[in-house]
């Protein structure tokens with residue numbers, strides 16, 4: 001069945017078939033619906049849904065971005081149903097001027113098996129030590145919860161949320177597709193500020209009736225260390241790219257391939273395999289498992305603070321229960337890593353916009369200067385020095401804690417103790433626990449972005465990540481003030 005579908009897609013690509021027949025039925029699920037980019041209305045901010053996963057103590061950060069997201073529905077996921085209900089009541093839910101809906105993810109399977117150390121990962125898993133790991137399952141479930149909630153609140157579609165695809169099927173048989181209840185979902189950390197003009201401009205180049213996940217700021221674990229941002233991400237270039245045109249007939253080896261209509265893990269793995277010269281690995285390319293062959297290399301994920309965009313068609317493809325099964329089947333991990341893994345398990349990888357390439361600004365697909373998602377240079381432009389003035393002490397404390405944990409882990413290893421229970425390893429090794437990578441400028445370098453480069457980033461960068469550490473001693477109110485001032489600037493900007 002899957003083979004048939006692939007062949008069908010291959011056929012569509014090569015014949016340039018675009019819209020009316022471009023649906024493939026996988027048990028009533030569609031990778032592509034009947035609308036093509038050319039038939040679709042121009043993308044507007046109201047076609048977006050923002051998703052944040054947070055804790056009650058960090059909620060002021062999410063509220064601080066309100067000025068920048070007027071007219072955009074926002075779904076805020078917590079881990080406490082009572083708290084979510086209270087917040088909906090208090091802030092007026094989706095009908096309020098802030099257009100915010102609060103949801104909660106409490107894993108029913110986890111509570112059923114809850115013992116002293118119960119939880120979504122069962123009894124024997126290492127304890128989740130980092131707050132982002134505790135938040136991980138809710139983070140990973142948030143896109144599906146948000147998708148279901150938006151469909152349910154939209155009167156033009158049936159309430160049963162897992163039947164988005166059958167709604168599409170219905171409309172196809174009746175000939176006139178209903179307007180989708182949203183077109184793109186944007187997911188990032190609770191301290192990420194999205195820039196509506198810029199994200200709309202970027203996403204307008206993509207077809208939301210195709211199953212697509214977009215980001216250009218990736219993290220990889222190569223078996224030895226975290227690569228962040230990674231230049232070996234197992235991703236594809238956009239379907240519309242013509243590499244011969246962009247890079248010349250003899251373009252450099254190790255460039256991700258344009259993939260049509262969807263990006264598959266196999267395509268990303270082939271790129272990585274070529275980049276690394278096969279299975280030899282080495283310092284940069286890491287282990288065989290990272291390199292893989294065929295579609296069996298390990299997945300990349302979008303840095304949480306940088307975020308990602310998912311088309312409604314991609315989200316319609318997943319069943320909530322299957323997705324939850326994938327989330328539960330992992331060791332404690334950050335939600336962003338789980339999302340990357342579960343997309344991968346379902347046969348999808350990311351499309352990398354490589355924004356600098358078609359504009360002739362760079363020949364390097366992974367140029368970190370030209371990253372539109374969570375660009376550290378743009379972070380500095382938008383937040384100025386106030387961010388580091390407020391957060392500097394917390395960054396210092398965080399770095400100390402990492403050093404201490406690494407030292408403790410080394411000591412434990414030297415003493416022959418198992419690393420499994422609650423030990424933090426800096427690299428996310430077999431324990432599956434990683435200190436999440438930062439989206440800030442490295443202290444050395446990263447400054448080679450001149451005025452022109454900064455102006456381009458100001459025009460194009462789709463979001464900025466303030467990066468407020470998940471430690472107790474951070475001043476959330478002061479951080480929220482920095483975020484709000486920036487959000488007001490974004491709201492005032494006409495472009």
Ligand SMILES: *[C@@H]1O[C@H](CO)[C@@H](O)[C@H](O)[C@H]1NC(C)=O
Nearest residue numbers: 046071072073094095096099
């Ligand atoms: C919330 O957002 C949706 C989509 O943009 C819009 O249709 C709706 O009118 C908004 N609600 C309010 C109260 O602004």
Ligand SMILES: *[C@@H]1O[C@H](CO)[C@@H](O)[C@H](O)[C@H]1NC(C)=O
Nearest residue numbers: 241242243244245246248249
């Ligand atoms: C890509 O560009 C080259 C050079 O401009 C052109 O010859 C070729 O036909 C293009 N390929 C496609 C598929 O459009």
